[in-house]
Each structure stands twice: as C-alpha cells, then as structure tokens.
Amino acid sequence: MSLNQLTHLNELEAESVFILREVAAQFEKPCILFSGGKDSIVLTYLAYKAFYPAKIPFPLVHIDTGHNFPETLVYRDELVKRLGADLVVGSVQKSIDEGKVVEEKGFNASRNKLQTVTLLDTLAGHKFDCACGGARRDEEKARAKERIFSHRDEFGQWNPKNQRPELWNIFNAKKDPGEHFRVFPISNWTEMDVWQYIYQEKIELPSLYYTHMRKCFYRDGQWLAADPDFIPRRPEEVVEEREVRCRTIGDVTCTGLTLSHAHSLEEIIDEIASTRVTERGGRADDKRSETAMEDRKKQGYF
Amino acid sequence: MQNNGYLEMKLLRFTTAGSVDDGKSTLIGRLLYDSKSIFEDQLEAVEEASRSRGNEEVNLALLTDGLRAEREQGITIDVAYRYFATPKRKFIIADTPGHIQYTRNMVTGASTADLAVILVDARHGIMEQTVRHSCIASLLRIPKVVVAVNKMDLVDFDSKVFDDISAAYTAMINKNGLEFKDVIFIPMCAKDGDNVVSRSELMPWYSGPSLLEHLEQVEIPGGDADSMRFPVQYVIRPISRQFPDFRGYGGRIAQGIIRVGDSIEVLPSGSKSTVTGIWLGEKQKEQAVAGESVCITIKDDIDISRGDVIASDSGVKPSMSNDFVLDVCWLRTSPLVCGKRYTIRHATQEVAGIVKEIEYKLDIDKQEKVYDIEQLTANDIARVHLKTAAPLVFDAYRDNRTMGSLIFIDGTNDTVGAGMIVESYD
Known part of the structure; x- marks a missing residue:
C-alpha cells in the first residue's frame, strides 16, 4: 500500500498539488504566469484542484508581447471568468513605448527576449514574491537542472552554479526583501504526461x-x-x-x-x-x- | 488511440551513481536513446556539439550535461533530472555527479529515489567511490540497488571478472553493515548497449534480466498501511455563499490509507475526531492512499493548522520530541557549528534548532567513525544530537522518509544541511 497504487499521472498530480499548496503557505504574494499555452493551462487547472472549494488564492499574470494569436486571448479571458480569478497583464508594447526596451530588427526579430524586462517590472510593480511557471525539465537541458523552488536575486537573475540543494519534498522559500522565487510545479512532467493528463481530465484547450x-x-x-x-x-x-x-x-x-x-x-x-x-x-x-x-x-x- | 495503456502506467524514480569515468552519462544516454526518448533535434545538437569538441564518437554525455560550465569542463556538476517511458513504466532519473566534492548532490538525488544504479568499472572493480556511493544509498534508505558492472567489453566479457566483483561487493555490504534488502548485479557494456535494454549475446553465461527489464519489473515496497500520517499543509476555507462553513485541511498522505469514517488523532494537541470527507478538486472520494494530495474535512471543530499532523487513531502512533539523534549530511562550505541557531524544516513544520554535539563524523573512505569533532563542512556525513525549540511530530527516517527527514537553513536563507532522524535522544 504505497505510491505503487497510484498511476504516474496521479502521482505527478499529487506532487504538483503539494507544491502549489507550499507556494500558498510559504509566500506572501504569489502569482501564476499564464501564457495561454497548454502547460500553463494544466498548471492553472492543478491550482484550481489544489484549493477547491476555495478559489485559487493568487492571480494569473500574462506577459503580453502584443503578438498574440487571438484564440489565446479569448481562451484566457473565458478561463479567468470561469475561475473567478484575477488577471494581471504586463505589456511588452508598454515597455517599448516607455523606452525600457528596444525592439529587435530584421527578419528573425522577436519580442521573446524583451519579455524578461516586462516580466521583472510586472513582478516588482505588484510586489509578487513568487511566480509559478509551467516550465518542465524535459523541455530543455538547462531546465533539467533547475530547482522546483528556484531562487532569484534582486535583479531577477538565476545562478545555476549556486542553487539551493532541494531534498525530499522539503522546499525552502526563505529570501531577503526584494528577492523572489520562480516555482515550477510541473517540473517532473513530460510533454506526453501533459497531453495524457489533459485527456484524462478532459481539460478544454x-x-x-x-x-x-x-x-x-x-x-x-x-x-x-x-x-x-x-x-x-x-x-x-x-x-x-x-x-x-x-x-x-x-x-x-x-x-x-x-x-x-x-x-x-x-x-x-x-x-x-x-x-x-x-x-x-x-x-x-x-x-x-x-x-x-x-x-x-x-x-x-x- | 494506441496509448491508452499509458494512462495506467506506474512511476519509478531512480538515481545513478558512479565514479568519474564509469560511463554513467553514457548509460543514461543509452537508456534514453534505445527507449527512443531522444528526439532527432536533440541528437543532432549532441552530434554537432561532439564534433565541435573534436570527439570522434557521439558523446551521449552531452545530452545530460546541460550547463555551460559542464559542457566546457566536460564534467557533471549538478543533479539533472531525465525522463523516459516504456510501454510498461515511466521513469525519472536523478543523474548525479560522482566526484567526492559532490557527495551532497548524490544525497539530493538519492533523497527521492526508489532505486539506485551503482556503476562499477569491470577493469577496476570496487573502488573507494563505489563504497561511498553505496554508503549514501544505504544512509538515504534507497529500497533497491542495482550494481551495474560496466565496460565488460574491456575484460573480454569474462564471467569470472563479473563473479569476483559481485562477491567482493556482497562482502563489502556485510563488512560495512549496509542496509540493503535487495541488490542485483548486471554485467554490461553501456557504450554498445549490451544488457542495457536487451540481453547481450556476448554474455550467454548471464541469465538475469537486462537493466531496463529489471527497472520495468521491480516492485517498490510501501510503508505501514495501518498507521496513517497526514502532515497538514494548508487550511482551505472558501468563505463563499456555496460553502459558508467549509473548513478543509490540505496535505499529502505520507503513509497509509485514509477513509471517510476513520477515527483520527491530531498531533501535537492530541485532539480526536472522525474523517467526514476526502476531496480533490470537485471530486469527493471514499478513501485515499499514501502519495495522494487531498483535502480532508473532519467532524469536530478543533484547532488545526499548518505543521500539525493528522494520524490514524490505530496502528503505530508517531513520536514527539524536541531532542533527536540525527544523521546529517552537510551541504555547504559554511560549516555546521555546534551551538549555532538554525531554522529546521521538517514535513510542514518549521522550528529553531541547535546541534548540541557531534557524536562522530563518518570517514566513508576508511569506514571509520571519527570522534571529537567540533565542526562539519561540505560533504561531511555525521551523527549528531539536535535540539529543537518546539517538539516535532515524527517517525524514524528508516520507517518513513517524509516523517523522518529535515533540512537545516542558516541565516543567509540557504539550505545548508540534510538530516535523517534516527530516534529521539534520551
């Protein structure tokens, strides 16, 4: 009678729910980074399950590059309404207009890199001390080494060479004023797990x-x-x-x-x-x- | 859909340990590659990176060594997590570096593992590092161990070499009193895939499973089913029109089964009540088992908050104490100092703690206990006496990992040590 009884999806779900509740318990003002992608949708769904019948005790934050598929925005607004959640939008266009970032030029120009500035400004402006993201360790080799509770210094920077050890399921969210954390509750999910879970739970996309x-x-x-x-x-x-x-x-x-x-x-x-x-x-x-x-x-x- | 079976798969978490050149990254690369968990673009990137470093063969280690510094120095620095699945099981690998200065990473990887794969180079047999890795696996109570005798190609696939190493390893376990219940030995050539995924034709004298076959089949024992443990994580109070008086307790079951109607005891207060509901999301359940995260409601209106433990009113009760005998692995270069105040996090509890004395430090390489120690530094393993400012509700680490493990946090907010409760100190 143990974990053996659970399927891999149940076990991953249980781990993620545990992490989200640790976020609610250990931080003063956390948020969920919501991109409209399937990973952040699953993350938001898990948060809904973790706190039901209470509402998700933190807002969704969308960093908007202005280059959206309209379908994403429609979905986002409907979801927020259904969950009764708060939505905060950080606009990359606004960062450009305010002269904080300069738009890339050329055929491969992207606002992807510019998002970092808007993200950090949005987190600071709302005094968020934790941002939960839907990143997974199987996505990319640098992410494979990142902690679930990932500490960021005053400049929002990640220091891969000096990460806090993370043992068992004990998470350490202690930080100094001005610092924040990124937390990745679905770190251990793979792309296939995410799709199987969406299928199992009949999550709308x-x-x-x-x-x-x-x-x-x-x-x-x-x-x-x-x-x-x-x-x-x-x-x-x-x-x-x-x-x-x-x-x-x-x-x-x-x-x-x-x-x-x-x-x-x-x-x-x-x-x-x-x-x-x-x-x-x-x-x-x-x-x-x-x-x-x-x-x-x-x-x-x- | 062909993959319906995948929804019923179970999960196995394992860790790999080996010396610098034992071929650990090659083995992992081989498992990922042969189980088709490496994609074309990843392989292309590794081939390109191998070429640009002047490697003749594709260096599969580059798949796991993701950080810039690791790729530059050609070593693994940090724990990396890797994922693969077969139609029978899903796997999470904690890939940990083998150098002595990274003992702490091995401890980290071992802390959540159900099984350890310990690599031994067939040419060299059991080395100091093998002993160290095995001691850590034993200390961290990894339930199952596989000793992979690798590079059999370099000893002409000689069965005698394999038998001698197996016998020497078994003798080492007994000599050091390691607590392994289940060890198996597999002869292997990870580079060419012999006995990794499929059984090798080059070693007909070996009749056991390939590594992957073993990983797919191995059963991981559960804890005491009759003695339920539920550390309360978060109190859920909607205060909404639909749920005006709802008060639920969110947490993850650390041991046993919880059923609606069960009698429970709340610790440390000792209050008793009955379970009235088990929730996850909108669904209500009749029962939940170890590993599940749920929200439970109880009959009586008693004061319960984060850090309390709900336990079944039957079976073995958890212990309570503020004085502990503790095995410690120190993780940072700032030393453990006796008498210094640390923050201790244990399950969902947080208290101040002081190490009163270091009973002994373990010199793993010499297998000796070293006495009269004042300080511990990074990668030291020791037995200490810990005193906490408030009592902890706990079980011995050997009985339950969640209820028996804790971390030390110092004034810089860093996680500096890992502790495993042996027993209360009398």
Whole structure:
C-alpha cells in the first residue's frame, strides 16, 4: 500500500498539488504566469484542484508581447471568468513605448527576449514574491537542472552554479526583501504526461492546438504563421494555406506550426508518440545558441 | 488511440551513481536513446556539439550535461533530472555527479529515489567511490540497488571478472553493515548497449534480466498501511455563499490509507475526531492512499493548522520530541557549528534548532567513525544530537522518509544541511 497504487499521472498530480499548496503557505504574494499555452493551462487547472472549494488564492499574470494569436486571448479571458480569478497583464508594447526596451530588427526579430524586462517590472510593480511557471525539465537541458523552488536575486537573475540543494519534498522559500522565487510545479512532467493528463481530465484547450487551415510560410525548417501577420517575410517566402496545429503556443513570432491532421486529443497523443522532434525544436528562440536557454534564464527569463 | 495503456502506467524514480569515468552519462544516454526518448533535434545538437569538441564518437554525455560550465569542463556538476517511458513504466532519473566534492548532490538525488544504479568499472572493480556511493544509498534508505558492472567489453566479457566483483561487493555490504534488502548485479557494456535494454549475446553465461527489464519489473515496497500520517499543509476555507462553513485541511498522505469514517488523532494537541470527507478538486472520494494530495474535512471543530499532523487513531502512533539523534549530511562550505541557531524544516513544520554535539563524523573512505569533532563542512556525513525549540511530530527516517527527514537553513536563507532522524535522544 504505497505510491505503487497510484498511476504516474496521479502521482505527478499529487506532487504538483503539494507544491502549489507550499507556494500558498510559504509566500506572501504569489502569482501564476499564464501564457495561454497548454502547460500553463494544466498548471492553472492543478491550482484550481489544489484549493477547491476555495478559489485559487493568487492571480494569473500574462506577459503580453502584443503578438498574440487571438484564440489565446479569448481562451484566457473565458478561463479567468470561469475561475473567478484575477488577471494581471504586463505589456511588452508598454515597455517599448516607455523606452525600457528596444525592439529587435530584421527578419528573425522577436519580442521573446524583451519579455524578461516586462516580466521583472510586472513582478516588482505588484510586489509578487513568487511566480509559478509551467516550465518542465524535459523541455530543455538547462531546465533539467533547475530547482522546483528556484531562487532569484534582486535583479531577477538565476545562478545555476549556486542553487539551493532541494531534498525530499522539503522546499525552502526563505529570501531577503526584494528577492523572489520562480516555482515550477510541473517540473517532473513530460510533454506526453501533459497531453495524457489533459485527456484524462478532459481539460478544454484553445482551438490552436487542434488542426486547422492557416496561412503560413516556411523558414529554416519550420512553418510559421502568416496570420496574424507579425513576421516580416523575405521576398522568396511564399504564403500558403496549410493544415497545421500548434505543438506549443507562445508569441506568434516564435511559435512553429506542425503540419498535422490531428483533430482530437487521441490523435494528438498518437502524433506525439510517433514524433521524432522535441516540441522546442519548433521554437526559434532556443535555436540561437547551444546554451540560449541558460543565458536567458540567468537574466531573469521564465 | 494506441496509448491508452499509458494512462495506467506506474512511476519509478531512480538515481545513478558512479565514479568519474564509469560511463554513467553514457548509460543514461543509452537508456534514453534505445527507449527512443531522444528526439532527432536533440541528437543532432549532441552530434554537432561532439564534433565541435573534436570527439570522434557521439558523446551521449552531452545530452545530460546541460550547463555551460559542464559542457566546457566536460564534467557533471549538478543533479539533472531525465525522463523516459516504456510501454510498461515511466521513469525519472536523478543523474548525479560522482566526484567526492559532490557527495551532497548524490544525497539530493538519492533523497527521492526508489532505486539506485551503482556503476562499477569491470577493469577496476570496487573502488573507494563505489563504497561511498553505496554508503549514501544505504544512509538515504534507497529500497533497491542495482550494481551495474560496466565496460565488460574491456575484460573480454569474462564471467569470472563479473563473479569476483559481485562477491567482493556482497562482502563489502556485510563488512560495512549496509542496509540493503535487495541488490542485483548486471554485467554490461553501456557504450554498445549490451544488457542495457536487451540481453547481450556476448554474455550467454548471464541469465538475469537486462537493466531496463529489471527497472520495468521491480516492485517498490510501501510503508505501514495501518498507521496513517497526514502532515497538514494548508487550511482551505472558501468563505463563499456555496460553502459558508467549509473548513478543509490540505496535505499529502505520507503513509497509509485514509477513509471517510476513520477515527483520527491530531498531533501535537492530541485532539480526536472522525474523517467526514476526502476531496480533490470537485471530486469527493471514499478513501485515499499514501502519495495522494487531498483535502480532508473532519467532524469536530478543533484547532488545526499548518505543521500539525493528522494520524490514524490505530496502528503505530508517531513520536514527539524536541531532542533527536540525527544523521546529517552537510551541504555547504559554511560549516555546521555546534551551538549555532538554525531554522529546521521538517514535513510542514518549521522550528529553531541547535546541534548540541557531534557524536562522530563518518570517514566513508576508511569506514571509520571519527570522534571529537567540533565542526562539519561540505560533504561531511555525521551523527549528531539536535535540539529543537518546539517538539516535532515524527517517525524514524528508516520507517518513513517524509516523517523522518529535515533540512537545516542558516541565516543567509540557504539550505545548508540534510538530516535523517534516527530516534529521539534520551
């Protein structure tokens, strides 16, 4: 009679619920970083379960690059209404307008990197001392080494060489004023676990995750969206209508689209089981260098 | 959907330990690669990185050594977590570095593991590091151990080498009094995949399972089912129109089973009551078992808050004390100083604590107890006497990991030590 009785999804769920309750117990003003992607949707769903019948005792924070798929915003607003949650939006456009960041130029320009400044300003402005994110350790090799309770200094920076030891299920959230934590309650989930859990719990997702016809174009081995039209195209890049779906959802400029016929969760799970490329393989932001993620995280990225 | 079976899979957490060149990262890379858990773009990135470092063969270690400093120095610095699944089971690997200065990382990886894979180089046999890794696995009470005798290709797949190492290891366990209930030995060549996923044709004299077969089948024993433990984590009070008087206790069951109608005792107060409901999300359940996170309601209106423990009113009761005999692994270079005040976190409790004396330090390499010690520094393992400002509700670590483990936090807010309760100090 032990953990053996639980399926891997039940055990992962139990661990994540435990972590979210530790967040509520140990921090004064935590929040959930909500991107509209499946991982942050699962995270929010787990928080709903962890505190039911009470409401989630912290707001959702959306860092908005302004380059959204409209479906994401519709989903976000409906979810917030259904949960009775508070929503805080940090706008990258506002950071640009205020001159805090400078927009990248060129064909591969992205606001991904600029988000870090908006994120840190939003956390500081609302005095959030903890931001829960939906990052998973299987996504990327730098994330594989990050703690579940990840300490950030006054500048929001991560120090990978001097992380606090994290043993058993004992989490240490002690910090000095001005510092904060990033907490990753679904660290131990894989992409497949997330999809199986969505299937098991019948969690509703934005329509972008299911296949649909979309105007897109091909660049550097991947399909990118031409609708909404945020990415400047080279002359030789032709817009075509294709049957695609998103495997991850981020900002339009760094979300690769997968050619797919998957209309249902069952078909998506089958597709992922047979796929040979990681989901971040479609993320332009990670392809910039071998340690791109580690370098961004050190500066305060998600 | 082909993958319906995956929804019924169980989880196994294991850790790997080996000396610097035992081929640990290669073994993990091989498990991921042969179970098709490595994707094309990851493999391409590793091939590219291997080429740019002038390696002739693809260096699978680069899959797990993700940090810039690790890739530059060619070593593993920190615990990395890796994930893979077969149709039979899902696995979480805590990959820990083998250097002596990283004992603390091995302790971290071992703290949540159900099983340890200890690598031994067939050419060198049992080394000091093998003994150290085995002592840590025993100290951290990892229930199952696999000794992987690797690089069998370099000893011509000779069964005698394997038998000698197995016998020497068993003698080492007995000599050091290590508490392993279940050890198995597997001859292996991780580089080429022999006995990793499938059984090797090059070692017909070996009739046991491959490593992966063993990992898929091994059963992990549970704790005492009759003695339920529920450390209260968070009080859930909606104060809403629909639930005006709801008062529930959120937590994760550390041991046993909890059922609606069960008699319970709240510690340290000693108040008794009955379980009236078990919730998770909108669902209500009749019972829940160790490992599950739930919200429970009870019949009587008694004062319960975070840090209290709800236990079954039958079976073995948890102990209470503020004086402990404790095994400690020190994690940081700032030393453990007797008489210095630390914050102790244990389950969901937090109290001030002082180490009154260090009984002895364990010299693992020499297998000696060293007495008259005033301080401990990073990677030291010792038995100490700890006194806390308030009593803790606990079980011995050997009986329950959650109820018997604690961490030390110092004035800089850093986690500096890990403790395992042996018994109360009389």
